[in-house]
Amino acid sequence: MRRFSLASLLSEAVGGHQGWGRQWRAPEPKPSYDVVIVGGGGHGLATAYYLATVHGITNVAVVEKGWIGGGNTGRNTTIIRSNYLYDESAHLYEHALKLWEGLSQELNYNVMFSQRGVLMLAHNIHDIQSFKRHVYANRLNGIDNEWLSAEECKAFCPPLNISRDARYPVLGGALQRRAGTARHDAVAWGYARGADARGVDILQNCEVTGVRRDASGAAIGVETTRGFIGAKRVGVVAAGNTSRVMDMAGVRMPLESYPLQALVSEPVKPVFPCVVMSNAVHAYISQSDKGELVIGAGTDQYTSYSQQGGLHITTHTLDAICEIFPQFTRMRMLRSWGGIVDVTPDRSPIIGRTPVQNLFVNCGWGTGGFKATPGSGHVFAHTLATGEPHPINAPFTLDRIRTGRLIDEAAAAAVAH
């Protein structure tokens, strides 16, 4: 792997950048691998990376039906935070946040993790109760999160409208200063480059069409549009398409896939210093390095694989944004798009074993998977390498829907992820 640095960049500049090689290879599939990961998004690529770097397992393929990072990794609003309520979630997302904090250096790829702070606005007394519950729980879990008054919110985010006359006045907010945003594509590319350099095969344009099982029922590989690929273990990390892939292995999942839309404005000079989320009015907003306001909304109400949603979701979101930031009505929407998010009954992920031997799954991240990317890959790599969950993902079993031990952050807090 050619190391990236200012020095290498300058030396290449002299030579017209002719010396840069591929960031990852385009290999032909081998007949079999120790581990085949289905899904070349951030989570799948991170899994491959940590299999190679932490567990020394490099005979690994990442199988991607399109181009890597083309699903929710490249379609989300890149909010990263770890101020979750329940211990299980808090530990998982904090594990990820800690990895984010050194990720650019670890990968030698600038993923532009920007700790700009995520401010969640409280608009009613219920919000205050809920956010304080989070703040206190986070504190005892060693996670930064603090309560701000409305005036402190305004000081932290000057564009905020804190008028008491607002329809839903800002009564305060919970701020996680270590939280922020990152450059989504770079995460996929950085992990791909790092995994590839250690021998992982990244197989793009390779769609899984079946999961092959032996007489005992154990998974032994995947059928793909580029032929059969054998595997000692298969990890499915297919986000919105998880139900379909697992169906091929005969496993029915407690998942539903919904369209989730987001949009950006035209780029403007720096105007928005942090991330603001408002659950009461259902919207979140930040400004990208390029200057675009990045705005996300809730899901459409029906399941869909169309990567497209209704205009009314967009207008509703912008209603809310412009209520909190009335000066933005003259900004313009530049681009809008949709992703497919897989949602579990408790809106927490499922990471671990499945009823099929040697088949593992990492799914159900709903609207909040991007922030977990490094942590998710890290613990899933552990699970695939050892056959056993990492202590951090042990609670996130598929079986919890049977026992009722759900991890329902949203029900507990009415907090969007």
Next chain:
Amino acid sequence: MLDRSLFARRDRPLGAAPTSNDRARVSPAPAGVRLSLRVRGAEGLSRLGLGLAINRMSAEGERFSARLGPNEWLLGAGEADLEALEAEIEAALGDRFHSVVDVSHRNVGLEISGPDAAAALNAGCPLDLGDAAFPAGSATRTLLGKAEIVLLRPTAEPLYRVECWRSFAPYVHAFLVEAARTA
């Protein structure tokens, strides 16, 4: 020590003053009686508008009957007409299972009329209000902006009656006034 005079007049949530505009006029409607009538299987019954097709209405004077669904009718009448109307319902339905609930105070009415009335409604109502799709005698529950309404078009005139729940009335009224201004 009962002071019945307190109730000589119902205290409606909107004033009575119409908002005038050359092209669309919004005016609060006077109080009246509204009953929500639910009947399963009204086949064979014709009185009280029970024979109407779904999303159709009939009107005569202050009386009207609007069929809002397969087993739901909104019946309207003048203030003094409540007992007579209830008696007629009992007479019409007899032993047949039905439900009558007085919603006179739940519902608030507004009228919007004039050449731009439909356009103003379409600022927030997503339905096709053209003459073919929503002719005279149409009635339906629908949306106006972020409020649910019942929309009635008794005649071919460009005059629509909007009914909403009481607490939504100020919003619906303000929405229609703004819509009439910018239609």
Next chain:
Amino acid sequence: MLLIDCPFCGTRPETEFRCGGEAHIARPADPSALDDGAWAEHLFVRSNPRGLHAERWVHAHGCGRWFNAVRDTFTDRFVETYKAGEQPSHPIDDARA
């Protein structure tokens, strides 16, 4: 915004409706007879296909009636709508992608 053919009111915009998820998952006559796995399956496991999907809708801001629809979840096109209690005329399972 989808356009949905309510079996009672005709085609109406999606905002008048609420989606109620997968259809034809009948509540067991005696839930207590189900073991925990079967009950969890009833409550939470969904077919979530890319392709034809039978689903429940209610014309919430219209006639208020629940009904069913078959929709292709890839194209979002409705194949049919029909009243609650009725069966679709399209074979859902065969069409699953």
Next chain:
Amino acid sequence: MAQPFRLPSGGRVDRATPIRFTFDGRTIEGFAGDTVASALLANGVHLVGRSFKYHRPRGILTHGSDEPSALLQVDRGPGKIDPNNRATVVEARNGLATTSLNRWPSLGFDVGAVNDLLSPVFVAGFYYKTFMWPRSFWDKVYEPVIRAAAGLGVAPQVPDADAYANRHAHCDVLVVGGGPAGLAAALAAAKTGKRVILADEQPEFGGSLLHETGASIDGQSAEAWRAAAIEELDGYESVTLLPRTTAFGYYNHNHVALTERVTDHRESPAKGAPRERLWQVRAAEVVLATGAHERPLVFADNDRPGVMLAESVRVFINRYGVAPGRRIVFVTSGASAYAAAADAKAAGLEVVMVDLRPERDCASEAADLRLMGVEVLTGQTVIGTKGRKRVAGLVVAPCANGTVGARRVIACDCVGMSGGWTPAVHLFSQSRGKLAYDEGRDAFLPGVSAQAERSAGAAAGVYDLASCLATGFAAGAEAAGATETRAFAASPTRIGFTPVRDLPTDADPAKVRAFVDFQNDVTAKDLKLAMREGFESIEHVKRYTTTGMATDQGKTSNMNALGIVSKALNRPLPAIGTTTFRPPYTPVTFGALVGPARDALFDPIRATPIHEWAAEHGAAFENVALWRRAWYFAKPGEDMHAAVVRECRAVREGVGLFDASTLGKIEVVGPDAAEFMNRMYVNPWTKLGVGRCRYGLMLKEDGYILDDGVVARMAEDRFHVTTTTGGAPRVMNHMEDYLQTEWPDLDVFLTSTTEQWAVIAVQGPKARDVIAPLVSGIDLSNEAFPHMSVREGAICGAPCRLFRVSFTGDLGYEINVPADYGRAVWEAVFAAGEPYGITPYGTETMHVLRAEKGYIIVGQETDGTVTPDDVGLAGMIAKAKKDFVGKRSLARPDVVASGRKQLVGLATETASLVLDEGAQIVADPNQPIPMKMLGHVTSSYFSANCGRSIALALVADGRALMGRTLHVTTPTGFAPATVCDPVFFDAEGGRIHA
């Protein structure tokens, strides 16, 4: 001389109406009908901006909405300033103040231009490779610098002074685009009598006809035909004409979104007129006649101000009467530029034509142009341009079979380039139709439709005028369900081009910067670098280089980028893929999307019939769901704490008055009503007598508490159900769902009566005394009307349902009267209570009083993960019932397991300390982090009646911890508190039966 580059005649501008605006402080004169771009050009201004990354001087590339370069801040007055306006679409008018972007200190001298010197470093994706050390520098140094450099204009700082409108519309045929194909389509559709909407982004309909001044249709001039067509369309009642209206989004089921610009172009718009109107059109059929975009050529320094698209040169000359230069070099790989050259020549300008094609491929048009006395060079390539802030020359060389001959510099002040045409298939693609690559036209054309639409004219790759008209007419007729077709006689159109990618050059490839995406400063070299680094999918190339991601969304650049990638990878173009077109087609203001939903119309504010009285009596309000509820009634000089203490005492010692109108209410009617209630609630209902009430608890199917409320049996077949304020719609939906879909056999109907009834709670030992004189027809004695019963009668002459219920633990009534009588009854009760010191109280006092009694509030003690047993209400569950919603889930292993959090009381050691709601509870405050948390505080108040603070909490196995001291988080640390029974007041419960 004013407007030195205005041609002496011609154009559609109104020369009788001069206008003035400013550009970077300088006054610019133009005519009505000008765009800002055409007026700037009329004044010889080509340098209008600086590029995003390298700060290179940029001019005007196009004449329309595909403009990537000429972006301006536009000031239309206070509260009406906005960034990133394309000069080519902003209609010039008096009073505009425009400024260039992305330069400091001035457009002419821009310090940022130093970036241009660093361009060898600032290549595609350079930022992924550096700025990583030291780690802390990213947030503190690198990112702030990058951000300050990025961005285009300045975001508005103050609330918008304009209003926006919304319109839902329906039609049989929506025609998008009012050029020849669109006009013909609209004419054909209109003839059938169907409802037609014709929309075009331009101020005038006509599209290319507005500048095809020499064309003829059916024997008349194009202009005459155009005028007649519009007159005919205008005559149809069933046709809606929407100029200045851009169809920007094609959504599911033929839902097409358009923005109409209503007032920006007006100096003094009608009062109250909206700035823009969002049209949400549901069309039975759509005709897409969206035209095509011309492609720039990719050669070194092709971004010099003065280098523009060939057709745009023609538009400025013919439509605006403006000469973009005196000496214009056209460079083209296709025929259409010859029309531009001919018109320029005819306008008296010096013209040279450079054709990239060999003579044999362009002999006919070359010959025609030569006849006009124009020098035509064929078989050429372009090496570069001369000049810096304005093009001064074009460097060309003959080129055959890749061999570049001797250079020649053609002096010029304007270059018109044409690399062929790209159909505007954006809306077709958004409709999810499949694009098909057509090699002959080197374009992606509309293929298989996914929705009820059809494309016509240039949008479908049809470029000659007669065919545009014919395909448009046929499409319009077909869309309207007719089969009529029509042939049109029209003057011939010069069409056809040879696709070229980056042009051959003899220069050092490392030094050539040939721009593909002008705004984002992406060069052909950047694309090649991306490919070298393994980014081969066009989506990867796009994301790595940012090509096509600027505010023009790649209208001029996407095909060039695709072609270059295809050529470099030596793969057929369709194998590279085309990027997905996503809404919007052109940027849309948030305001248009928000429409009227601002301020008071953002969300309804629901208020009760008693709201105004409360406001008049000093109430502070809180938001609960959509409702505004009276929170507390502070008297002058009182703060919230003092008011609540006073209110709480008054209820316990005398009588209080509370507006409970927001509670949800549902009338459950029918012979099977009791059976239905049995199935919906955990409680038993069969034996509840008429006139009796019961507290009902409702679960979701997962076993967790959904809602609660008092239910009264009004008759054998009629229940009056109440719900929480926020839960009302949810409960109604939940009940309807089960009733209709699971138990359609039950004879029950549900009707929401939330707003039929105003509910006045009269609570406290004196409650009976207060209401007794007002009530008629009801025996209020304890024996005749005990706690948890209901009677119908009258109060002050108004019909009422009188409940004897209490959420305070004291004697209490809830008076339900028809809502229009609510305020009058409230006032009557208030007057009757004055001798008893009746005290109106708000939700805060209500919360304190119920917490003193350990009554839960759903949504506060519960959070969607709480079972009846968790909150000590397992006793409510009817043991005999075989089933009810949620019952089965209560038997799941982790729901019956020990360790669940249970509702308990907490008494702080410091009696005055009021814990934070949401505070966490631990056994040992000195344990290391992460700490083991046992639960949290759900409710916490100062209770005047108890003389201390009280709190409710959910604590793991809490009921087994009575008397134990636990530790509760505070803003500064922990506070000890003792676990106790959650009933703090009148534990025996005698007062409620008084």
